[in-house]
Every structure is written in structure tokens, then in C-alpha cells.
Amino acid sequence: MSGQYIAFFILSLLTISGAIFMISFNRVIHMVVALAFTFLSIAGLFILLEAEFVGLTQIMVYSGGVSVLMLFGIMLTQHSKVERSEQKPALRIFTFAGILAFFVAVFYGIQKTPWSQEAVDYSTQNNVKEIGVQLYNNYVIPFELVSVLLLVALIGGIIMAKKEADDE
Amino acid sequence: MAALYANNYLIVAIFLFLGILLPVGALTFGRLLRPHNPTTVKRETYESGLEPFGSSWVQFNVKYYIFAIMFVIFDVETIFLYPWAVAYDQLGLFALVEMLIFIALLVIGLIYAWKKKVLEWN
């Protein structure tokens, strides 16, 4: 099982360092490339957890998402390096408190979740088929709500783009 | 973890490693062979023989915007189609109706974009 640990170690290192670099870089394209590494490593972690379909979906949706983010970065931002303005100490403390509260909430949530004691082996089952059967038998209403959500996003995007284009 | 699953992704990892190794190795090895003599003129940006004018990192046009947004939404939609298609044998007519409603809503979005003429490239 040591191979699995090595893979987990590398992937989590890449995930975290990608996220840290994303915050610390100055240029928007650099940030997006760092973000891409984070997303891809998370996909790797999903695959390591035998959630093949979720991992591949992660790659598919987020690789598209990252390239779109790059386009937006090129289109909508100034590319000269931005000088970071010094923040007020009060704001900094406030930010830190917010992050701490978020961490406590997430940590508490993870601790309180009742995990089943036995690990389930999904690797031999047909992952995709099981998800399909579950989704389209037991979770029909959420599934249809997703389509409404996507429609709203689509129409919202069109209206905003239309407005931008008219302004030019 | 079943042996088949672990072995499959081991192979994927080997391919990933080889895919990184080939360009990195070839470029490092090539450094020994190729000349290295950069001059100011050589390192100039190409612009059809003219002196490069300004930076090319400028803000760009908005018409790419709508295609990008629509791509993300349709990408998510197609992901939902895959487990549906795989499990269709066990789902039957009800699933067909479900998917018809799902797609119909998105087709409404597509028709809306069409009517608003944001799918034109002009």
C-alpha cells in the first residue's frame, strides 16, 4: 500500500502548493495555471479514492473552466503587475478571524460526520452505472432543479454579455 | 483496492511520467547540442518586420465571453448525460422523460441565445 501513500503525498502537496501559489502570484495567467494544478491534483485524489467518475468529471469540467478563466483573465484584466496596497491592521485581524471561524466550522463538521467504520471497495463495481441508477431513480427532483439552475446561469450570462457588447 | 484498478492507474501514472520526461529530457539534452548566442535583435518580438508596437498584453474583445459561458454550462450538461446513457438499460421510459425535460430547458436557453443574436460572430 506504500505506493498509494506516495501518490497521496505527491497529490496533496501539489494541491496545497498550487493553491498557495495561486494566492501569491501577481499575474492573472500565472494564478490560473497554478489553480489548474490544484484542480488536477484534486482529480487525482478522487481517483485514488476509487471515485473514478467524479475524478474524470473534475478534470473535464474544471479543465474547461480553467481555460475559460484564462480567457476572462486575458480579456477583462489589466496585465501590468499590480502593486499590492498595504492593508490596514484592523482589516487583517478581521480577515484572520473569518478564516479561523471557517476552519473551525469545517473541522467540526468533519469531526461530527458519522463515517462508516468499514471501508467500502468500489473499484470492482461499475462506478458510472451505479451513479446513473442512483441519480435517475432516487434524486430526480435535485437533478431537474440543476437544469433550472443551469438555464438561469445561461440566460444571466447572455443578458450580461449583451449589455457589455452594447456598451462598446 | 482491487489489483486491476490499481494497475490501471499505475499505467496512467507511467504515461504521465513519460509524457513529462520526454519534453524535459529532450530540451535538457538539446542544450548540449544547440548554440546559445542571444542578441538584442534576435530576442525582439516578431511583428511582420516592423518594430513591435506596445505590449500585446492588452484587454481583449468581449465577443469571446458568451461562448465561454455557454461552453461551461453545456459541459456540465453533457456530464449528466453520461451516467444516464450508461445506466439507461436499467432505467427505462421514466428516465427518458426526465432527460427530455432536462435537455428541453437547456435547449430553451440555446434558442434564447440564438434569438438574442449572441451566437453571431461579427
Added chain:
Amino acid sequence: MGQYLEQPLSWTNGLIFAGAAVALLGIVLFFVMYAIFFQRKILGWMQLRIGPNRVGPWGLFQTVADVFKLLLKEDIIPKKADKALFIIAPVLAFVPSFLVLAVMPFTENWHFADIGGGLLFYLAISSLTVIGVITGGWASNNKYGLIGAMRGAAQMISYEIPLVLSVVGIILMTGSLNLIDIVEKQQSMGVWFAFAQLPAFIIFIIAQLAELGRSPFDLLEAESELISGYHVEYSGFRFAFFMLTEYVYIFAMASLTTVLFLGGWSPMFGLDFIPGIIWFALKMGAIVFFIFWLHATMPRIRIDQLMKLGWKVLIPLALLNIFITAIVKTAFM
């Protein structure tokens, strides 16, 4: 390969996997060299020229010489370029092109990873290349490069949707995403998906040409207007890796089309004595030839036509095809 996949991992098996992967890499590089050679020969014949004929007999070593020329060329990084991204971009573009081959079954015995979601793996990984293209175009800090990259991105993301939608019909008929299952389904039905799923086949071919950026969809390179687009500032071996990516994708896409639509390694006309790998190579070669043939005959499509075709024709058609397939399947169930 199959029996080794079932066994628990040992050092021997790991080395066998690695050796096989290196062998495939060698085959792919050989394919790329001679695909470029044959492309130039075929284009030459179609335009009543001879094509490359100087290096070696019939010019057979022309591409080998080209590779060495690129290897010995000076590596120029423009002063204004974003150096780190400029270096990383060819790698970002190349890695997914080779990685997708990990799930490709060439025959029932000659295959690598046999994962349940093979088709989804291919589609997901291949969509990563666009990141390399945008990064390369942007990092060059060149106007042609950036315009080429932006166009390329718009084209690749627009045609990814019909590409992904077109194969849903096949998944419906097979009930699996595994590429070996898809070939076996075609064998048991006795008919290729190219005929059983004809609309899907046509949409897939068009969308794949657009994804590859091959003629008539070569807008992202467009030599006559963008002087080769996103890799205009690249020279030497960095340029070679963008070129290599393009041809490895031709290999991968032709293999995928063979597996999905042309019955993979299954023989034609009952000629069972010819081994499956030969059949696979023949079918794949036919698709590669078709791609080169289009290069000689088709003019370049305009960008507004490109977008109109993708969003207003191919996506609605692909959705319609999915529903017709589902209804027919329900009727016969």
C-alpha cells in the same frame, strides 16, 4: 497485457508496464515522423508535385533530418515573453496528447489501462491541451500569438461540446464507457457504429477535425493571416513539441475513431486469418489519409461560419441523435 493487469503488482509487472509504455512512445514517435513525411508526399501528389525527394531514397529520411535540424537550432526566448510560462507551455500541451493513449485498446490483447470510464478519460484529458495553447500564445507576448490562441480556445471549446455529445448515442447502445466493451458490442451486433450511428459519426468527424485544428478548421494556425498562430515565437525543439502534439493527437484521434466507429480490431469480410493489429492499423491509416486528403482539397472556413456550424447545427443535431437513439432503444426493449 490483460493477464498482468489482473495480478497484484510486483516489480516485474511494474517493469513490464513501463517497458510497454516506452515501446508505445517509440511507436508513436515513429508514426509522427512518417505521418509528416506521408502528409507532404500525399499533398505533393495531389498538387502534381513530387514532394520531399532529396534525403534518402524517395526522401524517406527527410523528417529525420528535420528533427535533427530542430534539435540543433538555437533556442530563442523573446525578451518580452513571460519566461516561465513560455517554457512550461509546450509541456502542458504535449503531456495530455500522450496520456490519452494510456486507455487506447489496439487489440483485445494489446491494450494498456482498461479502466471503466475509458471514453470519458480520453475526452477529459484531451480537453486539457487548450490550456497549453492559451498559455503558449499568451506567454509569447506577441499579437499574432495571442490572437491565434484566443481563436484556438474559442474553436476548441465550441467543438468540444458536439464531440462529447456525439458519442452519447454509442454509450446508450453499449451501456458502458469502456472502449473494449464498445468494440465487443460492435462485434456482437455485427455492424459498425459508423453505420448504426451515422449522424454521430459525421458529427464526430467534423468536431474532431475542429479539435485537431486541421483543415478546413485550421483557423488557429492560419499561416496566411496569423503566421501560424499561438506558436509563432517558438523555435527549435520547443516548436517541435507543439508540432509533435498535433501529430500525436492525429494518432490518438484516428485510433479513437477506429475503436468507436470502425469496429476496432475486428476483421472485415470474414478475413479472420489477418491479425487484429493489422486491421486496426489499416482502418487507422485510412482515417489519417482522409485527414491529409481534406488538407489538400478544403479551403479554410471563416470564423463566423465556424461558430455558426458548431452551435447552430452540430449541437442541436447531436441532441436529436441522442433522443432518437434512446426512443428506438426503448421501443425495442
